[in-house]
Ligand code: SF4
Protein backbone atom coordinates (compact mmCIF):
# COMPACT_ATOMS: atom_id res chain seq x y z
CA UNK A 1 0.00 0.00 0.00
CA UNK A 2 1.32 3.42 -0.97
CA UNK A 3 0.45 6.35 1.30
CA UNK A 4 1.26 9.83 -0.02
CA UNK A 5 1.71 12.50 2.63
CA UNK A 6 1.15 15.95 1.17
CA UNK A 7 -0.94 19.10 1.64
CA UNK A 8 -0.83 22.50 -0.01
CA UNK A 9 0.93 24.70 2.49
CA UNK A 10 4.57 24.28 3.47
CA UNK A 11 5.67 23.72 7.05
CA UNK A 12 2.45 22.17 8.29
CA UNK A 13 4.13 18.98 9.48
CA UNK A 14 4.16 16.71 6.44
CA UNK A 15 7.61 15.33 7.14
CA UNK A 16 6.91 14.85 10.85
CA UNK A 17 3.82 12.89 9.94
CA UNK A 18 5.45 10.84 7.18
CA UNK A 19 8.36 9.92 9.43
CA UNK A 20 6.04 9.04 12.32
CA UNK A 21 3.85 6.80 10.18
CA UNK A 22 6.87 5.07 8.70
CA UNK A 23 8.41 4.49 12.12
CA UNK A 24 5.17 3.14 13.58
CA UNK A 25 4.57 0.89 10.60
CA UNK A 26 8.11 -0.45 10.62
CA UNK A 27 7.48 -2.00 14.03
CA UNK A 28 5.69 -4.88 12.30
CA UNK A 29 6.13 -4.44 8.56
CA UNK A 30 8.67 -3.87 5.88
CA UNK A 31 8.40 -0.20 5.19
CA UNK A 32 9.91 2.14 2.64
CA UNK A 33 9.84 5.86 3.27
CA UNK A 34 10.33 7.84 0.06
CA UNK A 35 11.27 11.48 0.26
CA UNK A 36 10.51 13.39 -2.93
CA UNK A 37 10.58 16.84 -1.31
CA UNK A 38 13.82 17.27 -3.19
CA UNK A 39 14.32 20.98 -2.53
CA UNK A 40 15.06 20.32 1.11
CA UNK A 41 14.51 16.69 2.10
CA UNK A 42 14.28 16.40 5.88
CA UNK A 43 13.14 12.84 6.57
CA UNK A 44 16.66 11.62 7.27
CA UNK A 45 17.45 14.43 9.70
CA UNK A 46 14.31 13.63 11.71
CA UNK A 47 15.25 9.94 11.65
CA UNK A 48 18.79 10.84 12.56
CA UNK A 49 20.36 8.55 9.97
CA UNK A 50 23.07 9.19 7.44
CA UNK A 51 22.57 8.46 3.78
CA UNK A 52 24.69 6.97 1.08
CA UNK A 53 24.44 8.09 -2.52
CA UNK A 54 23.04 5.47 -4.88
CA UNK A 55 23.61 7.52 -7.97
CA UNK A 56 23.88 10.99 -9.39
CA UNK A 57 20.98 12.29 -11.46
CA UNK A 58 22.02 13.99 -14.68
CA UNK A 59 20.13 16.05 -17.19
CA UNK A 60 20.65 17.64 -20.53
CA UNK A 61 22.50 20.90 -20.86
CA UNK A 62 23.56 22.61 -24.09
CA UNK A 63 27.21 23.24 -24.88
CA UNK A 64 27.87 26.08 -27.30
CA UNK A 65 30.80 25.86 -29.66
CA UNK A 66 31.48 29.47 -30.46
CA UNK A 67 33.76 28.77 -33.39
CA UNK A 68 30.75 27.38 -35.31
CA UNK A 69 28.33 30.07 -34.13
CA UNK A 70 27.22 32.88 -36.45
CA UNK A 71 25.45 34.77 -33.63
CA UNK A 72 22.19 34.58 -35.54
CA UNK A 73 20.06 34.63 -32.38
CA UNK A 74 17.81 31.70 -33.31
CA UNK A 75 18.57 29.78 -30.12
CA UNK A 76 17.78 32.79 -27.96
CA UNK A 77 14.50 33.35 -29.79
CA UNK A 78 13.35 29.77 -29.17
CA UNK A 79 14.64 29.32 -25.62
CA UNK A 80 11.56 29.15 -23.37
CA UNK A 81 13.57 29.87 -20.24
CA UNK A 82 15.32 33.07 -21.31
CA UNK A 83 18.61 31.30 -20.66
CA UNK A 84 20.36 32.41 -23.85
CA UNK A 85 21.32 35.94 -24.78
CA UNK A 86 23.04 36.60 -28.09
CA UNK A 87 25.06 39.75 -28.53
CA UNK A 88 24.96 40.13 -32.34
CA UNK A 89 28.27 39.42 -33.93
CA UNK A 90 29.99 38.90 -30.60
CA UNK A 91 28.93 36.34 -28.09
CA UNK A 92 26.33 33.89 -26.85
CA UNK A 93 25.75 34.12 -23.12
CA UNK A 94 24.36 30.95 -21.56
CA UNK A 95 22.85 31.33 -18.12
CA UNK A 96 23.01 27.86 -16.72
CA UNK A 97 20.78 28.48 -13.71
CA UNK A 98 17.90 29.51 -15.98
CA UNK A 99 18.14 26.56 -18.37
CA UNK A 100 15.37 23.95 -18.24
CA UNK A 101 17.20 21.47 -20.43
CA UNK A 102 14.64 21.19 -23.19
CA UNK A 103 17.27 20.99 -26.01
CA UNK A 104 15.29 23.28 -28.31
CA UNK A 105 18.35 25.47 -28.85
CA UNK A 106 20.35 22.52 -30.12
CA UNK A 107 17.57 21.49 -32.45
CA UNK A 108 16.99 24.93 -33.95
CA UNK A 109 20.59 26.11 -34.32
CA UNK A 110 21.16 26.37 -38.08
CA UNK A 111 24.94 25.93 -37.75
CA UNK A 112 25.15 22.92 -35.50
CA UNK A 113 26.96 25.07 -32.97
CA UNK A 114 25.16 23.55 -29.99
CA UNK A 115 25.83 20.03 -28.84
CA UNK A 116 24.60 17.87 -26.01
CA UNK A 117 26.27 18.11 -22.64
CA UNK A 118 25.13 16.95 -19.26
CA UNK A 119 24.95 18.43 -15.83
CA UNK A 120 24.32 17.08 -12.36
CA UNK A 121 20.87 18.06 -11.16
CA UNK A 122 20.59 15.94 -8.05
CA UNK A 123 21.26 12.74 -6.17
CA UNK A 124 19.39 9.60 -5.29
CA UNK A 125 20.23 8.44 -1.78
CA UNK A 126 19.50 5.51 0.50
CA UNK A 127 19.43 5.01 4.25
CA UNK A 128 18.07 2.51 6.75
CA UNK A 129 16.98 2.21 10.33
CA UNK A 130 15.95 -1.27 11.45
CA UNK A 131 13.20 -2.49 9.12
CA UNK A 132 12.68 0.99 7.78
CA UNK A 133 14.30 1.80 4.47
CA UNK A 134 14.62 5.30 3.15
CA UNK A 135 14.98 6.61 -0.41
CA UNK A 136 15.71 10.31 -0.69
CA UNK A 137 15.91 12.50 -3.77
CA UNK A 138 17.96 15.63 -3.36
CA UNK A 139 18.12 18.56 -5.76
CA UNK A 140 21.53 20.03 -6.32
CA UNK A 141 21.31 23.65 -5.14
CA UNK A 142 21.26 26.00 -8.10
CA UNK A 143 19.54 23.53 -10.39
CA UNK A 144 16.01 24.28 -11.54
CA UNK A 145 15.12 20.72 -12.33
CA UNK A 146 13.28 19.76 -9.15
CA UNK A 147 10.51 18.17 -11.11
CA UNK A 148 12.87 15.75 -12.85
CA UNK A 149 14.72 14.86 -9.64
CA UNK A 150 11.41 14.18 -7.89
CA UNK A 151 10.24 12.15 -10.89
CA UNK A 152 13.40 10.00 -10.94
CA UNK A 153 13.13 9.45 -7.22
CA UNK A 154 9.50 8.40 -7.49
CA UNK A 155 10.32 6.07 -10.38
CA UNK A 156 13.04 4.43 -8.29
CA UNK A 157 10.67 4.02 -5.34
CA UNK A 158 8.11 2.32 -7.60
CA UNK A 159 10.75 0.06 -9.13
CA UNK A 160 11.51 -1.50 -5.73
CA UNK A 161 8.00 -1.22 -4.29
CA UNK A 162 7.13 -4.93 -4.33
CA UNK A 163 9.70 -5.58 -1.61
CA UNK A 164 7.68 -3.60 0.94
CA UNK A 165 4.35 -3.89 2.75
CA UNK A 166 3.94 -0.16 3.10
CA UNK A 167 5.41 2.77 1.23
CA UNK A 168 5.07 6.24 2.68
CA UNK A 169 5.90 9.09 0.30
CA UNK A 170 6.78 12.49 1.75
CA UNK A 171 5.75 14.97 -0.96
CA UNK A 172 6.79 18.57 -1.55
CA UNK A 173 4.38 21.36 -0.60
CA UNK A 174 2.07 22.78 -3.24
CA UNK A 175 -0.09 21.31 -5.95
CA UNK A 176 2.40 21.03 -8.79
CA UNK A 177 3.30 18.34 -11.24
CA UNK A 178 5.53 16.31 -8.89
CA UNK A 179 2.81 16.15 -6.25
CA UNK A 180 0.24 15.17 -8.85
CA UNK A 181 2.41 12.30 -10.06
CA UNK A 182 2.91 10.98 -6.54
CA UNK A 183 -0.82 11.14 -5.85
CA UNK A 184 -1.59 9.19 -9.00
CA UNK A 185 0.45 6.18 -7.90
CA UNK A 186 -0.82 6.23 -4.29
CA UNK A 187 -3.61 4.28 -2.66
CA UNK A 188 -4.31 6.81 0.07
CA UNK A 189 -3.50 10.50 0.26
CA UNK A 190 -2.92 12.08 3.64
CA UNK A 191 -3.21 15.87 3.55
CA UNK A 192 -1.55 17.60 6.45
CA UNK A 193 -2.72 21.09 7.24
CA UNK A 194 -2.89 23.50 10.14
CA UNK A 195 -5.81 25.48 11.53
CA UNK A 196 -4.65 28.80 10.13
CA UNK A 197 -6.29 30.81 7.39
CA UNK A 198 -3.45 30.11 5.00
CA UNK A 199 -3.47 26.40 5.82
CA UNK A 200 -7.21 26.13 5.21
CA UNK A 201 -7.02 28.17 2.03
CA UNK A 202 -4.29 25.97 0.56
CA UNK A 203 -6.20 22.85 1.56
CA UNK A 204 -9.07 23.88 -0.73
CA UNK A 205 -6.82 23.79 -3.77
CA UNK A 206 -5.12 20.60 -2.65
CA UNK A 207 -8.44 18.83 -2.13
CA UNK A 208 -9.39 19.56 -5.73
CA UNK A 209 -6.16 17.98 -6.91
CA UNK A 210 -6.86 14.81 -4.91
CA UNK A 211 -10.40 14.66 -6.26
CA UNK A 212 -9.10 15.00 -9.77
CA UNK A 213 -6.70 12.13 -9.21
CA UNK A 214 -9.63 10.12 -7.83
CA UNK A 215 -7.89 9.14 -4.60
CA UNK A 216 -9.11 8.61 -1.08
CA UNK A 217 -8.24 11.65 1.03
CA UNK A 218 -7.53 11.63 4.75
CA UNK A 219 -7.21 15.10 6.25
CA UNK A 220 -4.94 15.54 9.24
CA UNK A 221 -4.95 18.83 11.10
CA UNK A 222 -1.69 19.43 12.84
CA UNK A 223 -1.20 21.98 15.64
CA UNK A 224 -4.85 21.50 16.53
CA UNK A 225 -5.74 23.73 19.45
CA UNK A 226 -3.46 26.69 18.74
CA UNK A 227 -5.19 29.83 19.85
CA UNK A 228 -6.62 32.25 17.35
CA UNK A 229 -6.95 29.51 14.74
CA UNK A 230 -9.44 29.43 11.94
CA UNK A 231 -11.55 26.52 13.21
CA UNK A 232 -14.90 27.38 11.70
CA UNK A 233 -13.43 27.78 8.21
CA UNK A 234 -11.52 24.56 8.70
CA UNK A 235 -14.72 22.63 9.39
CA UNK A 236 -16.33 24.13 6.33
CA UNK A 237 -13.55 22.78 4.16
CA UNK A 238 -12.64 19.55 5.94
CA UNK A 239 -16.06 18.60 7.28
CA UNK A 240 -16.11 16.83 10.62
CA UNK A 241 -14.03 13.91 9.53
CA UNK A 242 -10.46 14.80 10.11
CA UNK A 243 -7.72 13.66 12.41
CA UNK A 244 -6.36 16.06 14.96
CA UNK A 245 -2.77 16.17 16.12
CA UNK A 246 -2.80 18.33 19.24
CA UNK A 247 -0.30 21.13 19.56
CA UNK A 248 1.86 20.18 22.50
CA UNK A 249 5.27 21.20 23.67
CA UNK A 250 6.64 17.68 23.11
CA UNK A 251 6.08 17.85 19.39
CA UNK A 252 7.59 21.32 19.17
CA UNK A 253 10.57 20.33 21.25
CA UNK A 254 11.26 17.13 19.35
CA UNK A 255 10.95 18.91 16.03
CA UNK A 256 13.08 21.90 16.95
CA UNK A 257 15.89 19.60 18.00
CA UNK A 258 15.53 17.65 14.76
CA UNK A 259 13.95 14.50 16.20
CA UNK A 260 10.69 12.66 15.81
CA UNK A 261 8.14 12.91 18.62
CA UNK A 262 7.07 9.26 18.41
CA UNK A 263 10.62 8.24 19.28
CA UNK A 264 11.47 10.98 21.70
CA UNK A 265 8.19 11.29 23.66
CA UNK A 266 6.10 8.22 22.83
CA UNK A 267 3.63 8.94 25.64
CA UNK A 268 2.92 12.55 24.68
CA UNK A 269 -0.57 13.48 23.41
CA UNK A 270 0.78 14.22 19.93
CA UNK A 271 2.57 10.86 19.69
CA UNK A 272 -0.63 9.11 20.83
CA UNK A 273 -2.63 10.88 18.16
CA UNK A 274 -0.10 9.80 15.55
CA UNK A 275 -0.40 6.19 16.73
CA UNK A 276 -4.18 6.36 16.49
CA UNK A 277 -3.86 7.70 12.97
CA UNK A 278 -1.58 4.84 11.97
CA UNK A 279 -3.94 2.25 13.49
CA UNK A 280 -6.77 3.73 11.53
CA UNK A 281 -4.84 3.91 8.26
CA UNK A 282 -3.73 0.30 8.48
CA UNK A 283 -7.33 -0.81 8.99
CA UNK A 284 -8.23 0.57 5.58
CA UNK B 285 14.42 53.07 -9.79
CA UNK B 286 12.76 49.93 -8.58
CA UNK B 287 14.02 48.04 -5.61
CA UNK B 288 13.08 44.40 -5.52
CA UNK B 289 13.06 42.50 -2.25
CA UNK B 290 12.30 38.79 -2.32
CA UNK B 291 11.34 36.83 0.76
CA UNK B 292 12.07 33.11 0.56
CA UNK B 293 12.84 30.27 2.92
CA UNK B 294 14.32 27.06 1.61
CA UNK B 295 11.75 25.27 3.73
CA UNK B 296 8.03 26.01 3.91
CA UNK B 297 6.12 27.32 6.89
CA UNK B 298 8.89 29.37 8.42
CA UNK B 299 7.10 32.72 8.21
CA UNK B 300 7.85 33.83 4.67
CA UNK B 301 4.39 35.21 3.95
CA UNK B 302 4.29 36.77 7.41
CA UNK B 303 7.41 38.77 6.63
CA UNK B 304 6.53 39.67 3.05
CA UNK B 305 2.98 40.78 3.87
CA UNK B 306 4.05 42.95 6.77
CA UNK B 307 7.00 44.33 4.83
CA UNK B 308 4.66 45.32 2.01
CA UNK B 309 2.32 46.88 4.56
CA UNK B 310 5.14 48.85 6.16
CA UNK B 311 6.43 50.19 2.83
CA UNK B 312 2.89 51.18 1.87
CA UNK B 313 2.32 52.98 5.16
CA UNK B 314 5.57 54.90 4.65
CA UNK B 315 3.91 56.39 1.59
CA UNK B 316 6.16 54.63 -0.93
CA UNK B 317 4.97 53.02 -4.14
CA UNK B 318 4.82 49.30 -3.85
CA UNK B 319 3.61 46.23 -5.69
CA UNK B 320 3.59 42.92 -3.89
CA UNK B 321 4.14 39.84 -6.06
CA UNK B 322 2.90 36.47 -4.90
CA UNK B 323 5.31 34.04 -6.52
CA UNK B 324 4.07 31.01 -4.58
CA UNK B 325 1.95 30.11 -7.58
CA UNK B 326 1.03 26.61 -6.41
CA UNK B 327 -0.40 27.92 -3.14
CA UNK B 328 -0.87 31.68 -3.43
CA UNK B 329 -2.05 33.38 -0.24
CA UNK B 330 -0.30 36.72 -0.01
CA UNK B 331 -3.45 38.67 -0.79
CA UNK B 332 -5.24 36.88 2.07
CA UNK B 333 -2.49 37.89 4.45
CA UNK B 334 -2.94 41.47 3.25
CA UNK B 335 -6.64 41.45 4.11
CA UNK B 336 -8.19 39.72 1.11
CA UNK B 337 -9.13 41.03 -2.29
CA UNK B 338 -10.94 44.38 -2.51
CA UNK B 339 -10.74 45.23 -6.18
CA UNK B 340 -9.61 43.30 -9.26
CA UNK B 341 -7.80 45.42 -11.86
CA UNK B 342 -7.33 42.79 -14.52
CA UNK B 343 -7.03 39.06 -15.08
CA UNK B 344 -5.32 37.33 -17.94
CA UNK B 345 -4.96 33.69 -18.84
CA UNK B 346 -1.45 32.36 -18.71
CA UNK B 347 -0.41 30.04 -21.50
CA UNK B 348 2.71 28.52 -20.05
CA UNK B 349 3.02 25.43 -22.12
CA UNK B 350 2.45 23.83 -25.48
CA UNK B 351 0.69 20.62 -26.26
CA UNK B 352 1.99 18.71 -29.24
CA UNK B 353 -0.75 17.17 -31.37
CA UNK B 354 0.06 14.56 -34.00
CA UNK B 355 -1.59 14.53 -37.40
CA UNK B 356 -1.24 10.82 -38.11
CA UNK B 357 -2.15 11.22 -41.78
CA UNK B 358 1.10 13.12 -42.27
CA UNK B 359 3.31 10.98 -40.07
CA UNK B 360 5.98 8.94 -41.88
CA UNK B 361 6.91 6.97 -38.72
CA UNK B 362 10.53 8.02 -38.90
CA UNK B 363 10.62 8.27 -35.04
CA UNK B 364 12.78 11.34 -35.08
CA UNK B 365 10.39 12.92 -32.56
CA UNK B 366 10.82 9.97 -30.22
CA UNK B 367 14.59 10.16 -30.40
CA UNK B 368 14.65 13.86 -29.67
CA UNK B 369 12.14 13.92 -26.82
CA UNK B 370 14.21 14.27 -23.66
CA UNK B 371 11.38 13.61 -21.28
CA UNK B 372 10.40 10.12 -22.39
CA UNK B 373 6.94 11.34 -23.32
CA UNK B 374 6.68 9.63 -26.72
CA UNK B 375 5.92 5.97 -27.37
CA UNK B 376 5.64 4.07 -30.60
CA UNK B 377 2.28 2.87 -31.88
CA UNK B 378 1.01 1.54 -35.18
CA UNK B 379 -0.49 4.89 -36.10
CA UNK B 380 2.58 6.91 -35.14
CA UNK B 381 3.88 8.53 -31.97
CA UNK B 382 1.72 8.42 -28.84
CA UNK B 383 2.30 11.31 -26.48
CA UNK B 384 2.00 10.86 -22.74
CA UNK B 385 0.95 14.33 -21.67
CA UNK B 386 1.70 13.70 -18.02
CA UNK B 387 5.38 13.42 -18.94
CA UNK B 388 5.45 16.00 -21.71
CA UNK B 389 7.10 19.26 -20.72
CA UNK B 390 5.62 21.02 -23.73
CA UNK B 391 8.68 22.68 -25.17
CA UNK B 392 7.85 21.42 -28.62
CA UNK B 393 11.13 19.86 -29.67
CA UNK B 394 9.21 17.08 -31.39
CA UNK B 395 7.32 19.56 -33.56
CA UNK B 396 10.51 21.36 -34.55
CA UNK B 397 12.36 18.19 -35.57
CA UNK B 398 9.53 16.41 -37.38
CA UNK B 399 10.52 16.35 -41.07
CA UNK B 400 6.91 15.81 -42.20
CA UNK B 401 5.46 18.64 -40.12
CA UNK B 402 3.08 16.14 -38.61
CA UNK B 403 3.18 17.64 -35.13
CA UNK B 404 1.56 20.94 -34.36
CA UNK B 405 1.65 22.80 -31.11
CA UNK B 406 -1.36 24.28 -29.39
CA UNK B 407 -0.97 26.68 -26.52
CA UNK B 408 -2.15 25.38 -23.18
CA UNK B 409 -3.52 27.53 -20.42
CA UNK B 410 -1.62 26.60 -17.28
CA UNK B 411 -2.82 29.32 -14.95
CA UNK B 412 -3.96 32.89 -14.56
CA UNK B 413 -2.22 36.13 -13.73
CA UNK B 414 -4.08 38.95 -12.07
CA UNK B 415 -3.57 42.24 -10.35
CA UNK B 416 -5.78 43.23 -7.46
CA UNK B 417 -5.88 45.62 -4.58
CA UNK B 418 -6.02 44.16 -1.11
CA UNK B 419 -8.26 45.43 1.67
CA UNK B 420 -5.19 47.05 3.15
CA UNK B 421 -4.74 49.11 -0.02
CA UNK B 422 -1.75 47.27 -1.46
CA UNK B 423 -1.52 46.27 -5.10
CA UNK B 424 -0.78 42.61 -5.53
CA UNK B 425 0.19 40.78 -8.72
CA UNK B 426 -0.35 37.13 -8.36
CA UNK B 427 -0.42 33.98 -10.37
CA UNK B 428 -2.43 30.89 -9.77
CA UNK B 429 -1.05 27.79 -11.41
CA UNK B 430 -3.50 25.10 -12.44
CA UNK B 431 -3.59 21.87 -10.49
CA UNK B 432 -0.70 19.60 -11.26
CA UNK B 433 0.84 22.28 -13.42
CA UNK B 434 4.47 22.67 -14.37
CA UNK B 435 6.40 25.63 -15.76
CA UNK B 436 5.97 27.56 -12.53
CA UNK B 437 9.34 29.26 -13.00
CA UNK B 438 8.24 30.86 -16.23
CA UNK B 439 5.00 32.02 -14.61
CA UNK B 440 7.02 33.70 -11.86
CA UNK B 441 9.16 35.36 -14.52
CA UNK B 442 5.99 36.75 -16.10
CA UNK B 443 4.71 38.04 -12.75
CA UNK B 444 7.92 39.92 -12.12
CA UNK B 445 7.85 41.39 -15.64
CA UNK B 446 4.32 42.65 -14.99
CA UNK B 447 5.31 44.31 -11.74
CA UNK B 448 7.92 46.32 -13.60
CA UNK B 449 5.40 47.35 -16.19
CA UNK B 450 3.06 48.79 -13.58
CA UNK B 451 5.63 50.41 -11.35
CA UNK B 452 8.08 53.05 -12.42
CA UNK B 453 9.50 53.88 -9.03
CA UNK B 454 9.37 52.22 -5.64
CA UNK B 455 9.45 48.72 -4.22
CA UNK B 456 8.53 45.29 -5.43
CA UNK B 457 8.16 42.75 -2.62
CA UNK B 458 8.14 39.15 -3.83
CA UNK B 459 6.76 36.32 -1.70
CA UNK B 460 8.60 33.33 -3.13
CA UNK B 461 7.52 29.70 -3.23
CA UNK B 462 9.16 27.51 -0.57
CA UNK B 463 12.19 25.44 -1.49
CA UNK B 464 15.03 26.10 -3.90
CA UNK B 465 13.60 24.81 -7.18
CA UNK B 466 12.60 26.41 -10.45
CA UNK B 467 10.07 29.02 -9.23
CA UNK B 468 12.39 30.06 -6.42
CA UNK B 469 15.29 30.63 -8.80
CA UNK B 470 12.98 32.78 -10.95
CA UNK B 471 11.93 34.71 -7.85
CA UNK B 472 15.45 35.43 -6.73
CA UNK B 473 17.16 36.16 -10.02
CA UNK B 474 17.49 39.87 -10.57
CA UNK B 475 16.37 40.83 -7.05
CA UNK B 476 18.20 43.49 -5.06
CA UNK B 477 17.86 41.74 -1.73
CA UNK B 478 16.90 38.27 -0.58
CA UNK B 479 15.42 37.91 2.88
CA UNK B 480 15.54 34.37 4.21
CA UNK B 481 12.94 33.43 6.81
CA UNK B 482 14.45 30.90 9.19
CA UNK B 483 13.01 29.00 12.14
CA UNK B 484 15.42 27.76 14.78
CA UNK B 485 15.12 24.10 13.71
CA UNK B 486 17.76 21.96 12.00
CA UNK B 487 15.36 21.39 9.09
CA UNK B 488 14.85 25.08 8.43
CA UNK B 489 18.54 25.90 8.82
CA UNK B 490 19.42 23.19 6.32
CA UNK B 491 16.90 24.67 3.87
CA UNK B 492 18.31 28.16 4.40
CA UNK B 493 21.79 26.86 3.76
CA UNK B 494 20.70 25.36 0.43
CA UNK B 495 18.90 28.56 -0.48
CA UNK B 496 22.01 30.61 0.26
CA UNK B 497 23.98 28.49 -2.20
CA UNK B 498 21.43 29.42 -4.85
CA UNK B 499 21.56 33.13 -3.90
CA UNK B 500 25.33 33.11 -4.13
CA UNK B 501 25.31 31.49 -7.54
CA UNK B 502 22.86 34.18 -8.68
CA UNK B 503 24.93 36.88 -6.95
CA UNK B 504 22.04 38.27 -4.93
CA UNK B 505 22.70 39.84 -1.55
CA UNK B 506 21.04 37.90 1.28
CA UNK B 507 20.12 38.58 4.89
CA UNK B 508 18.04 36.50 7.25
CA UNK B 509 15.36 36.88 9.89
CA UNK B 510 14.85 34.28 12.60
CA UNK B 511 11.20 33.67 13.29
CA UNK B 512 9.89 32.11 16.51
CA UNK B 513 13.45 32.42 17.77
CA UNK B 514 12.40 31.54 21.32
CA UNK B 515 11.50 27.95 20.29
CA UNK B 516 15.16 27.03 20.49
CA UNK B 517 17.25 30.04 21.57
CA UNK B 518 20.42 27.97 21.91
CA UNK B 519 20.63 27.40 18.18
CA UNK B 520 19.89 31.01 17.18
CA UNK B 521 23.27 32.41 18.13
CA UNK B 522 24.93 29.81 15.95
CA UNK B 523 22.94 30.56 12.81
CA UNK B 524 25.00 33.55 11.78
CA UNK B 525 28.31 31.71 11.94
CA UNK B 526 26.91 28.43 10.57
CA UNK B 527 25.35 30.00 7.51
CA UNK B 528 27.63 32.98 7.10
CA UNK B 529 24.65 35.25 6.65
CA UNK B 530 23.71 38.28 8.67
CA UNK B 531 20.71 37.83 10.96
CA UNK B 532 19.04 41.24 10.84
CA UNK B 533 16.31 40.43 13.32
CA UNK B 534 14.63 37.99 15.64
CA UNK B 535 10.90 37.66 16.01
CA UNK B 536 9.42 35.78 18.98
CA UNK B 537 6.67 33.18 18.78
CA UNK B 538 3.28 34.74 19.32
CA UNK B 539 -0.32 33.53 19.05
CA UNK B 540 -1.05 36.95 17.66
CA UNK B 541 0.53 35.98 14.35
CA UNK B 542 -2.03 33.21 13.81
CA UNK B 543 -4.75 35.54 15.08
CA UNK B 544 -3.77 38.24 12.61
CA UNK B 545 -4.21 35.77 9.75
CA UNK B 546 -7.57 34.65 11.08
CA UNK B 547 -8.62 38.31 11.28
CA UNK B 548 -7.10 38.86 7.80
CA UNK B 549 -5.20 41.89 9.05
CA UNK B 550 -1.44 42.34 8.73
CA UNK B 551 0.08 42.18 12.19
CA UNK B 552 1.43 45.71 11.83
CA UNK B 553 -2.15 46.95 11.53
CA UNK B 554 -3.12 45.36 14.86
CA UNK B 555 -2.35 46.25 18.45
CA UNK B 556 -0.11 43.22 18.88
CA UNK B 557 2.47 43.19 21.64
CA UNK B 558 5.19 42.16 19.18
CA UNK B 559 4.28 44.85 16.65
CA UNK B 560 7.18 47.11 17.57
CA UNK B 561 9.71 44.30 17.36
CA UNK B 562 8.42 43.28 13.95
CA UNK B 563 8.45 46.86 12.71
CA UNK B 564 12.01 47.30 13.85
CA UNK B 565 13.12 44.14 12.04
CA UNK B 566 11.36 45.17 8.84
CA UNK B 567 12.94 48.63 8.95
CA UNK B 568 16.30 46.98 9.26
CA UNK B 569 15.54 44.94 6.16
CA UNK B 570 14.75 48.12 4.25
CA UNK B 571 18.05 49.54 5.42
CA UNK B 572 19.83 46.55 3.88
CA UNK B 573 18.53 47.10 0.35
CA UNK B 574 21.58 48.10 -1.71
S1 SF4 C 1 21.38 29.46 -32.98
FE1 SF4 C 1 23.44 28.58 -33.16
S2 SF4 C 1 24.49 29.93 -34.54
FE2 SF4 C 1 22.68 31.04 -33.90
S3 SF4 C 1 23.36 32.23 -32.13
FE3 SF4 C 1 22.60 30.31 -31.33
S4 SF4 C 1 24.38 29.00 -31.18
FE4 SF4 C 1 24.93 30.68 -32.52
Ligand code: SF4
Nearest residue numbers: 079099100102103105
Ligand atom coordinates in the same frame (compact mmCIF):
# COMPACT_ATOMS: atom_id res chain seq x y z
S1 SF4 D 1 18.15 23.63 -23.39
FE1 SF4 D 1 16.21 24.74 -23.60
S2 SF4 D 1 16.12 26.01 -21.77
FE2 SF4 D 1 18.24 25.34 -21.96
S3 SF4 D 1 19.21 26.95 -23.09
FE3 SF4 D 1 18.56 25.46 -24.60
S4 SF4 D 1 16.55 26.21 -25.27
FE4 SF4 D 1 17.05 27.27 -23.36
Ligand code: SF4
Nearest residue numbers: 369388389391392394
Ligand atom coordinates in the same frame (compact mmCIF):
# COMPACT_ATOMS: atom_id res chain seq x y z
S1 SF4 E 1 6.88 18.66 -26.48
FE1 SF4 E 1 8.88 17.98 -25.75
S2 SF4 E 1 8.40 16.67 -24.01
FE2 SF4 E 1 6.52 16.91 -25.14
S3 SF4 E 1 6.48 15.17 -26.50
FE3 SF4 E 1 7.40 16.86 -27.65
S4 SF4 E 1 9.57 16.60 -27.35
FE4 SF4 E 1 8.59 15.33 -25.80
Ligand code: SF4
Nearest residue numbers: 359360362363365398
Ligand atom coordinates in the same frame (compact mmCIF):
# COMPACT_ATOMS: atom_id res chain seq x y z
S1 SF4 F 1 9.02 12.90 -36.42
FE1 SF4 F 1 7.13 13.33 -37.45
S2 SF4 F 1 7.04 11.91 -39.10
FE2 SF4 F 1 8.61 11.17 -37.71
S3 SF4 F 1 7.51 9.74 -36.38
FE3 SF4 F 1 7.47 11.72 -35.36
S4 SF4 F 1 5.54 12.62 -36.04
FE4 SF4 F 1 5.96 10.96 -37.42
